[in-house]
Amino acid sequence: MLLEVRDLYVEFHTREGVAKAVNGVNYSVAEGETLAVLGESGSGKSVTAQAVMGILDMPPGKIAGGEILFKDQDLLKLKADERRKIRGQEMAMIFQDALSSLNPVLTVGQQLAEMFVVHRGMSRKDAKAKAVELMDRVRIPAAKERVNQYPHQFSGGMRQRIMIAMAMALEPSLIIADEPTTALDVTVQAQVMDLLAELQRELNMGLILITHDLGVVADVADKIAVMYAGRIVETAPVHEIYKAPAHPYTKGLLQSIPRLDQKGRELYAIKGLPPNLTRIPPGCAFNPRCPMAQDVCRSDVPPLYEVDEQRRSACHFWKETLDAR
Amino acid sequence: MAELKKEQGPVDATPNVSEVETVDAVTEAEAVAAIDAPVSQGEPILQVRNLVKHFPLTQGILFKKQIGAVKAVDGISFDLYAGETLGIVGESGCGKSTVAKLLMTLERATAGEVFYKGQDITKLSGRALKAVRRNIQMVFQDPYTSLNPRMTVGDIIGEPFDIHPEVAPKGDRRRRVQELLDVVGLNPEYINRYPHQFSGGQRQRIGIARGLALNPEIIICDEPVSALDVSVQAQVINLMEKLQDEFNLSYVFIAHDLSIVRHISDRVGVMYLGKMAEIGTDTQIYDHPTHPYTQALLSAVPVPDPSAREGRERIILTGDVPSPANPPSGCRFRTRCWKAEERCATEEPLLAIPERFVSAATPAAHESACHFAEEKDVVHAA
Numbered sequence: 001m002l003l004e005v006r007d008l009y010v011e012f013h014t015r016e017g018v019a020k021a022v023n024g025v026n027y028s029v030a031e032g033e034t035l036a037v038l039g040e041s042g043s044g045k046s047v048t049a050q051a052v053m054g055i056l057d058m059p060p061g062k063i064a065g066g067e068i069l070f071k072d073q074d075l076l077k078l079k080a081d082e083r084r085k086i087r088g089q090e091m092a093m094i095f096q097d098a099l100s101s102l103n104p105v106l107t108v109g110q111q112l113a114e115m116f117v118v119h120r121g122m123s124r125k126d127a128k129a130k131a132v133e134l135m136d137r138v139r140i141p142a143a144k145e146r147v148n149q150y151p152h153q154f155s156g157g158m159r160q161r162i163m164i165a166m167a168m169a170l171e172p173s174l175i176i177a178d179e180p181t182t183a184l185d186v187t188v189q190a191q192v193m194d195l196l197a198e199l200q201r202e203l204n205m206g207l208i209l210i211t212h213d214l215g216v217v218a219d220v221a222d223k224i225a226v227m228y229a230g231r232i233v234e235t236a237p238v239h240e241i242y243k244a245p246a247h248p249y250t251k252g253l254l255q256s257i258p259r260l261d262q263k264g265r266e267l268y269a270i271k272g273l274p275p276n277l278t279r280i281p282p283g284c285a286f287n288p289r290c291p292m293a294q295d296v297c298r299s300d301v302p303p304l305y306e307v308d309e310q311r312r313s314a315c316h317f318w319k320e321t322l323d324a325r
Numbered sequence: 326m327a328e329l330k331k332e333q334g335p336v337d338a339t340p341n342v343s344e345v346e347t348v349d350a351v352t353e354a355e356a357v358a359a360i361d362a363p364v365s366q367g368e369p370i371l372q373v374r375n376l377v378k379h380f381p382l383t384q385g386i387l388f389k390k391q392i393g394a395v396k397a398v399d400g401i402s403f404d405l406y407a408g409e410t411l412g413i414v415g416e417s418g419c420g421k422s423t424v425a426k427l428l429m430t431l432e433r434a435t436a437g438e439v440f441y442k443g444q445d446i447t448k449l450s451g452r453a454l455k456a457v458r459r460n461i462q463m464v465f466q467d468p469y470t471s472l473n474p475r476m477t478v479g480d481i482i483g484e485p486f487d488i489h490p491e492v493a494p495k496g497d498r499r500r501r502v503q504e505l506l507d508v509v510g511l512n513p514e515y516i517n518r519y520p521h522q523f524s525g526g527q528r529q530r531i532g533i534a535r536g537l538a539l540n541p542e543i544i545i546c547d548e549p550v551s552a553l554d555v556s557v558q559a560q561v562i563n564l565m566e567k568l569q570d571e572f573n574l575s576y577v578f579i580a581h582d583l584s585i586v587r588h589i590s591d592r593v594g595v596m597y598l599g600k601m602a603e604i605g606t607d608t609q610i611y612d613h614p615t616h617p618y619t620q621a622l623l624s625a626v627p628v629p630d631p632s633a634r635e636g637r638e639r640i641i642l643t644g645d646v647p648s649p650a651n652p653p654s655g656c657r658f659r660t661r662c663w664k665a666e667e668r669c670a671t672e673e674p675l676l677a678i679p680e681r682f683v684s685a686a687t688p689a690a691h692e693s694a695c696h697f698a699e700e701k702d703v704v705h706a707a
Binding site for chain 2: 040041155156157158185186187188189190191193194212213214215216217218219221238239242243252253254256257258259260261263266267268269270271273274
C-alpha cells in the first residue's frame with residue numbers, strides 16, 4: 001500500500017471550544033489508484049489531506065492521534081526536515097484556487113524552476129529548460145514564450161495546468177488534489193480532469209481526489225470514501241456506491257442532485273444542517289438528519305460495519321438501507 | 326396583450342419571438358398604470374430585443390480616449406412568459422450576469438430594448454422606473470456578501486419597504502417581515518438576529534425573503550445556489566419552486582450548473598460570448614441540442630453514474646473562450662468548433678429555427694445560431 005491513514009484524529013482549539021474536525025479516519029491508496037474523498041464543507045476531507053501533506057496549521061490544529069503510513073513509514077514520527085524532503089519529491093498537492101496558490105510577483109517559469117533548483121540542485125538555466133518541458137507536457141501552448149509570464153496573464157484553466165505541472169515536476173508517487181476543478185467552467189474542467197488522469201496513468205501515481213461533486217467522482221474514481229462530521233461513513237468501489245448506497249447520508253446525497261438526462265420530480269432534500277464540530281451529536285453524527293434514526297443511533301456510535309469484502313458502512317441499519325431502494 | 330405571432334424561417338435576427346405591442350404611454354401615470362396591470366399565465370411578461378451592453382476600454386489618465394469595448398452582451402433577444410422559469414447557461418464571461426443587471430436596470434443598455442408589459446424599461450425614469458423595479462427583484466449568488474452584516478434580518482428584509490412604503494404601511498412592517506420569514510421556512514422569532522448567526526442556506530433564504538418583500542412578478546436569480554453545499558442546494562431549489570407556484574412568479578434563472586438549470590427551468594437559453602447560441606424548452610436543449618457549443622457543454626458535464634463513463638461520447642473543446650473585447654468574426658464559436666468552415670468566419674449565423682427542421686415536427690426544431698445545425702444526443706449513454 002502506498003498510503004495508509006490509520007485512526008487519524010485532528011482537532012482545532014478555538015475560542016468556542018475544541019472543534020473535532022477529524023475523528024478516527026482510515027483510508028488507503030495504492031499505486032495507480034484513485035481514491036475520491038467526498039463530503040460537504042466542514043466534513044474534514046481537506047483537513048485529513050492537510051495532515052497527510054504535513055501542512056496543517058499547528059496551532060490551532062493538533063493531531064490528537066493516529067498514524068499516517070507512507071511507504072510503511074509513519075510520517076507523524078518524522079522530524080520537520082525529513083518531512084520536507086518527502087513533500088514535493090514523494091507527494092504533492094494541487095489546490096482549488098490556482099490564482100491564490102501561485103506567487104503573483106514571480107513568473108510561472110521561476111516558480112516551476114524553483115522545484116528543480118531546491119530539490120535537485122540544478123542550475124537556474126537547466127531548471128528553466130525543465131520548466132518549459134513541463135509546461136509542454138501539460139499542454140500549455142507556446143510554452144517557450146509563456147514561461148516568462150506572470151500568473152495573472154493566464155486563464156483559470158491554464159493556471160490550474162501550471163499547478164498540475166508543479167505537482168508533477170518531481171514525479172511524486174502520490175498526488176492530493178483538493179477540489180482541483182471546482183473553480184473552473186465545465187468545458188475546462190473536462191480538459192483538466194483528462195490531463196490529470198492521463199498523467200496519473202503515465203506515472204502510475206496514487207491520486208486522492210477531494211471533492212463535493214458526485215459527477216466528477218463517478219467519472220474518474222476507483223473507490224470512494226464518503227465523509228461526514230470528521231468520520232468516514234461509507235467506503236466502496238465506485239460502481240457499487242452509485243448503484244446501491246449502504247449509508248442513508250450517501251443515499252440522501254445521491255437523491256438530492258438533479259440529473260442532466262431527465263427532468264425529474266421534486267428533489268429529495270436532506271433536512272437540517274451539518275453539525276457544529278464543537279458540538280457533534282452523541283451516537284451517530286448524522287442521526288438528527290437521518291430518516292431512519294432509532295434510539296440506538298442516538299446513543300451508540302456506529303462502527304464501520306463490513307458490508308462485503310470491499311465495502312464498509314458506518315450505519316447500524318446498513319442492511320435496511322441497502323434493501324430499501 | 327399581443328397574440329403570440331410565430332413567424333417561420335430565418336427572416337431577421339429574432340424571428341421566433343412574438344411581436345412586441347408597445348403601449349404609447351404619454352404620461353408617467355399611464356406608464357405606471359400599464360406596469361401595474363396584471364398579466365395572465367403564459368403571456369410574455371418580459372420581451373428582450375437586440376439587447377447590447379458594451380463596456381468601454383479607455384486609455385490615458387487625464388484625457389481618456391476610448392480604444393475599444395468589452396462586448397459583454399452583443400444583441401440578444403428572448404421572451405419570458407408569466408409563471409415560467411427561463412434558465413440561462415454559459416461559461417464565465419459569456420455575459421449572463423450582465424444580462425441580469427440589464428434586466429434589473431442596474432446597468433444602462435448600450436442599445437436594444439427590454440419591454441416589461443409593453444413598456445421599454447431601458448428608457449423609463451422616475452415613478453415609472455420605480456414601479457418596474459418593484460416588480461422585478463433579484464436574488465444574488467453569494468449569501469455571505471449580499472447581506473449587510475451590521476443590519477438585523479428584520480431590517481434587511483424590511484428595507485425594500487422604506488423605498489416602496491405603499492406596499493406595507495409603517496405599523497404593519499414587522500408583521501410582514503415575520504410572515505416572509507415564515508414563508509421561506511425560517512423561524513419568525515429570528516427577526517432580531519444578524520446574518521452571521523445563520524448558515525449559508527439560511528442566509529440564502531433571507532436573500533429570497535428580501536426578494537419577495539415587494540410582491541414582485543419577476544425574480545432574477547443569479548447563481549442562487551452555487552455557493553451552497555449539495556444537501557442544502559436541494560432545500561433551496563425546492564423552496565424556490567414552491568414559492569413560484571404560490572406567488573405565480575416568473576424566474577430568470579442564471580447558473581453554470583446545467584443539471585440544476587434543467588431541473589428548475591421550463592425553457593433554457595445557452596449563451597456564448599455575449600450571444601445566444603441556442604434557446605428552447607428543456608427537452609429540446611438537453612435531449613435534442615443542435616448547436617455544437619451546447620453539445621460540447623452538455624457532454625462535458627460529468628454524470629453521477631459511473632456506468633455511463635464508457636457509454637457517453639465526450640466532446641472535449643480545445644482552447645479557451647476568446648476575449649469579448651475582440652470576438653472572432655462571423656460565428657463566435659468557430660475558433661473552438663470542430664465543424665467550422667469558411668462560411669462561419671464570414672457570415673454570422675442568426676438565431677433561428679434551422680431551415681431543414683422548420684417544417685418538421687421534431688424537437689430539433691428550435692432556435693439555434695449555427696450554419697450547420699444538426700441534432701446530437703450527448704447526454705444519454707448510447
